Amino acid sequence: MMKPSTFGFLVVRGVRNLGKHWAMTIACIASLSVCMTLNTFATLAEVNVDSMVNYLGQQNEMVVYVDPEADDATIQSVGERITATPGVSRVQYMSKEDVLNQYRGYMADYAVLLDEFENDNPFKANYRVSLANLSQMQAMSQNFQSIPGVYSVTAPIEMTQTFVEVQQAVTKVGQIVILVLMAVSIITVGSTIRLSVFARRREIEIMKYVGATNHLVTLPFFVEGLTMGLISGAITSVAGIFGYAYIVQASSTLGGLWQLLMGTAMVPVDAVWPTILTYSLAGGALVGALGSMFSIRKHLNV
Template sequence: MKLSTFGFLIGRGLRNLGTHWAMTLACVGSMAVCMTLNTAAQLAEVNVDSMVNYLGSQNETVVYLDPECDDATAAQAGEKISALNGVSNVIYVSKEDVLDTYRDYMEEYASLWDEFENDNPFKANYRVTVSDLTQLSQLSKQMERIPGVVKVTAPMDLTNTFVEIQQTVTKVGAGFVIVLMVVSVITVGSTIRLSVFARRREVEIMKYVGATNALVTLPFVVEGLAIGFIAGGISAGASIGGYAALVNAAGGLGGIWQMLVGSSLVPLKSVWPTILSSSLVSGALVGGLGSMFSIRKHLNV
């Protein structure tokens, strides 16, 4: 295909956008809405993952050591805990540190805590942070089998709740994305089908005189790509603007909501390049697929 012919066909495809401008606007609008909802579902999934990871990092697993174990056994236990795959942080807390912590909490009973100086009832322990909450149960069992460990206290109920929320959002988000992609393809296909129907005689004549399938298809594919690209740009702008407003609003929250939302939302600078590129690429891809599916049956003349 000559370069001039290629340029002519691309121009023809772009001019087709104005042939049925009302349908084109409706298609761009519906696609932009679908893609914006799609992006919102993906952002929700990313932020729920971030929130679960953040909350997981705030909930430590406490590994209590046998009061009778010596310093060497306690040190070896700490090394084995740190070596476990999935453990991100380990902090040793001696019996004296625990006693000092409780003394600070209850200063009015300072004389009572002084009596424990020579007979400390507390156990030395390791405060363990797990990077992946789904591994917490398995890691707790592994830590219980380490020599010198007598008990492991882990926030299992809270962790299971976080993990269930994370898995549910992931599944719902994936289904949402698939449904909206199908709707977008059908929407573009309907617009291109209308354009093809209006020019069906022209397509038939081109085929009769020997035009190749590529020559006939290219203008319609360009039209679909343009629709998808425009819709993707609108969707990206709406998504980035909406997410920026959400991040700013989260900064004004107070109390537990600040801890849960404000401290764990993924920063805008980390997601906007992905939102922009994925919206433009997915929009063009959906538009191109919708065009090819619509024109295919009209090529058999």
């Protein structure tokens, strides 16, 4: 079993090795930080697209119209069936009078024209339904249509299918980008460790001749890769948090189509910075450790 003093010595040695090849170390940390930062923003893009789709889903409600001949008990039964359906996130009942008043609000300058409908209201009572998962809208529409007392169901099915397809495409592209950049990061760390191994091959041979174990030889290289990963993770977290904060702030000044699509859907910085910090440090440590381990196993005959 390795003594604590020996372990501490090897750890310190691994950290000091960063300075012996400082140019390569800086290049490795820089390239690794760039890869991880791109990874972070790819993930943030995926998260915000998911948030956008959910936001647009809330804006694009299904409208379940109740049969005009239905009594109060039937109307209540329809509402209970809709509310009890799994996947329904919000249900709002609109009586015939509520719908009429809503149109009065839309046509405030011409509201007097709707007064003739006061005693002969042509509108239908309905339930405004929001779903937790937009991909279920078509199935939900058919399900609600079969409820006794339902007159008809209107739903923006084609629009929601477009949103879902965009969400799925961004998710797939984001996953591919993350995997590619992760592989590049591991190769980058491994290349730096390989150069360090090559530069000290004579020293390693001498250590083996005097009885050094594999752990004694490989631990400094492992610490070296781990340290580079942690430093890159710290840089990535700072770049990711402040870069995303700038994007969120700048997006608030945009109008038109951006506000129509995103509205308040963009994930705030307060909700993501702890995750960015945690995953950047953990991801950097993991990539650094894996890169050094693969490099040592492949290129060190110890």
